[in-house]
Amino acid sequence: MSPSPPLPVDLSGIQLDPGGGLARQLYQALRERILDGRLPGGTRLPASRDLSQLLGISRNTVTRAFDQLYAEGYIEGHIGNGTYVVELVSVIRPTPIQAPSPTPSKALQRLQVHHLPAPAEGAPRAFRVGIPALDLFPFEIWARLSARFWRKPSPARLGYGDPAGDPQLRELIAAYLRNSRGLHCDPAQIVVTCGAQQAISLCAQLLVEPGDQVAIENPGYRAAGHAFAMAGAQLKGIAVDAEGLDTAALAQVGSCRLAYVTPSHQYPTGVTLSLARRLELLDWAERHDSWIVEDDYDGEYRYSGTPLAPLAALDRQGRVLYVGTFCKIAFPALRLGYLVLPLALAPLFARRRALDMRHSEIGTQAVMAEFIATGHFQRHIRTMRRAARSRRDALLAGWPEDVPGCAPVPAVNAGLHLCVRVDSLARERALIAAANQVGVELNGLSNYWLADSETPLDDRAGLVLGFASVPEPDIAKALQMLRQAWGANQQVLS
Ligand SMILES: Cc1ncc(COP(=O)(O)O)c(C=O)c1O
Numbered sequence: 348m349s350p351s352p353p354l355p356v357d358l359s360g361i362q363l364d365p366g367g368g369l370a371r372q373l374y375q376a377l378r379e380r381i382l383d384g385r386l387p388g389g390t391r392l393p394a395s396r397d398l399s400q401l402l403g404i405s406r407n408t409v410t411r412a413f414d415q416l417y418a419e420g421y422i423e424g425h426i427g428n429g430t431y432v433v434e435l436v437s438v439i440r441p442t443p444i445q446a447p448s449p450t451p452s453k454a455l456q457r458l459q460v461h462h463l464p465a466p467a468e469g470a471p472r473a474f475r476v477g478i479p480a481l482d483l484f485p486f487e488i489w490a491r492l493s494a495r496f497w498r499k500p501s502p503a504r505l506g507y508g509d510p511a512g513d514p515q516l517r518e519l520i521a522a523y524l525r526n527s528r529g530l531h532c533d534p535a536q537i538v539v540t541c542g543a544q545q546a547i548s549l550c551a552q553l554l555v556e557p558g559d560q561v562a563i564e565n566p567g568y569r570a571a572g573h574a575f576a577m578a579g580a581q582l583k584g585i586a587v588d589a590e591g592l593d594t595a596a597l598a599q600v601g602s603c604r605l606a607y608v609t610p611s612h613q614y615p616t617g618v619t620l621s622l623a624r625r626l627e628l629l630d631w632a633e634r635h636d637s638w639i640v641e642d643d644y645d646g647e648y649r650y651s652g653t654p655l656a657p658l659a660a661l662d663r664q665g666r667v668l669y670v671g672t673f674c675k676i677a678f679p680a681l682r683l684g685y686l687v688l689p690l691a692l693a694p695l696f697a698r699r700r701a702l703d704m705r706h707s708e709i710g711t712q713a714v715m716a717e718f719i720a721t722g723h724f725q726r727h728i729r730t731m732r733r734a735a736r737s738r739r740d741a742l743l744a745g746w747p748e749d750v751p752g753c754a755p756v757p758a759v760n761a762g763l764h765l766c767v768r769v770d771s772l773a774r775e776r777a778l779i780a781a782a783n784q785v786g787v788e789l790n791g792l793s794n795y796w797l798a799d800s801e802t803p804l805d806d807r808a809g810l811v812l813g814f815a816s817v818p819e820p821d822i823a824k825a826l827q828m829l830r831q832a833w834g835a836n837q838q839v840l841s
Contacts, residue, residue: 356390359783361402362469369404370411376468377412381421381432388434392422401786453557454577461573471816472788473825476615476764478816480734481678485727492717496710504709510701511693512539512685513712519719520671520685528646530660530669532687538696539707542684543644543672547571549686550605550640550668551578553699559604564592566795566807568614571607571642580604584797587613591620594627605638606631610658611646612762615795615811619761622655629658632666642670645762647728648815650736652760665689673715675763676724676731683711734815735763741819742812745826750778750833753810763815766792768808775808778833785832787825 361376363369380386393401395409402409413430416422424430471478504513511517517534524530540546547570555561557579563572565584572582583600586593592608606628610620620628632639641658659669672684688696700706718724739759746756754768769775775791782789792809796802814822 356386356393357780357783358393358398358401359786359788360468361786362472363402363404364470369408370415373402373404373409373412374415377416378419378421381416386432388432390432392430392432394429453579457577457579461576463570463573467788472786473817473822474788474790474812474814475816476790476811476813477675478679478813479675479677479763480731480738480815480818482818483727483730483734484678485723488723489714489718492714492721493710496713496717500709500713504713508706508709509697510538510706511697512537512707513709513716516712516716516719517685519716523719523724524669524671524687528643528654528657528660530657530687532659532669533690536687536690536693538686538688538693538700539712540684540686540700541682541704541707542674542679543642543670544570544574544684545682546670546672546684546686547607547640547642548574548577549696549699550607550638550670551575551580553692553696554605554638554668555580556604560600560602562597562600562603562606563797564608564613565797565800565802566615566792567607568609568642568644569795571640572797575605575607582797584800586802587616587618589618590624591618592624592628594624594631597628597631602635603637605640607640607642608658609642609644611643611654612648614642614644615764615790615792616766617757617759617762617764619655625655625658625661629661629664629666633664637666639667640670641667644670644672645675646671647676648732648735648763649761650732650739650759659687665691668692676728677715681711683707683715731815738814738817738819738822739765741822742814742826745823747826747830747833753778759814764811764813767810767812768792769810770808771805772808775810778810781832781835782829785828787828787832 361373363372377386395406395413399406399409413422421433422430423433467475471481514534516539517537520537521532521534524532540549551574555575555578559580560583561575561580562583562585563575564587566587576582583603585600586596591610591613597606608620608628610625612619628639631637639658643657646654657669659667669687670684671687674681674684686696743756743759752770752774756765756767759765769778772793775793779789779791790811792811793804793807795811796807800807
């Protein structure tokens, strides 16, 4: 296949489902970008031939989509003279979200900075971060269990339920953690949540006072930082090295209310927190009377070696709050996770949770409980681990070795993503832009740093690649595109 021509505008993220009307989908994708300002007025759209080649659709389809946009007044232009996005009046272009007058609260003000980027659109593509192998989820089994539950649900489960979560599910989670993580906990310590994010947010709401220092890994999981910042925390970014969070740097910061860590597979660098550091961290928490939030978001994905004991299993003082999720082993939209809490905290977290949303929806909890109890969960974990390992291998096998400025790919023994260091921010940007031009999605490591980091910009550069979301042939295809894109852009990249 010949390389697609570079486009004058960034149209990354457009994904068309061959099963539906392609022209309509393209029209909608372009219209959305025009309305939200990603394609501002005056932007020249690519020629229909180039666009059709890039998206792998017929030129006729592109023309039909353009015609519709033209008819509705989103674009203008004439054949042979280019097609341009029109200047839209502000009435229809959504303005940035602003706090309503008269008195914006602190929370509303913080939200201007502390929020997540819009989720990536469309079905997963190669190298999307945080997405497991969605194609392998046993939907037939899930549908059967779901139908069985809903055919004749017990009236006792249809009223207001336990805010801590379905008792049967909590029993099963406790047994699972005992067997798979060596984490001995009582079901009474478990609070079911809407995914890891809500678990982290509950920790922020209940443990952090405005003005408290909270230590987070830097680079790290920005969504956790945002949750703590929304509670009024002063974020203290702590460096991460080959052994994980730098506990010596943490000791320099002094007193913090809480430290948030991803010990089994640091997000996004992928390193594992060493045993010595785990013990130092626990010791630090004891000396400073601090909490530790341990986010074990992808602990099921371990490919070699024995996993180290979670901090929660080493904790003798009731300082560790352990966060787990089903979203990386099933799928993110499931929104099901849990907290394992020091016993005295569990009822308080459940009370707080009840004020937000009473409890998680019963169907998902009950079906997950059946899924676990009937052995499907363990089977699915094995399937997912095998698939992720094989997809990792496909990425490692096809990764271009000779890209200027790219460090060698590190050993990858866990998780769903890997991180390749790059020698400058300019290079990171150029590599990502060239990849986007051929429709390949890549994440910059520079996005994962706190804005006020002292680390020089060039030392923050790298590429973060999810390897699990699509099958091996799609990974190989994307790597082929990358090789072409990066090979054709040697001048920009070197
Ligand atoms: C480090 C980390 N923690 C938590 C989450 C969120 O998990 P959930 O979807 O269960 O909220 C993610 C998602 O990517 C993550 O990367």
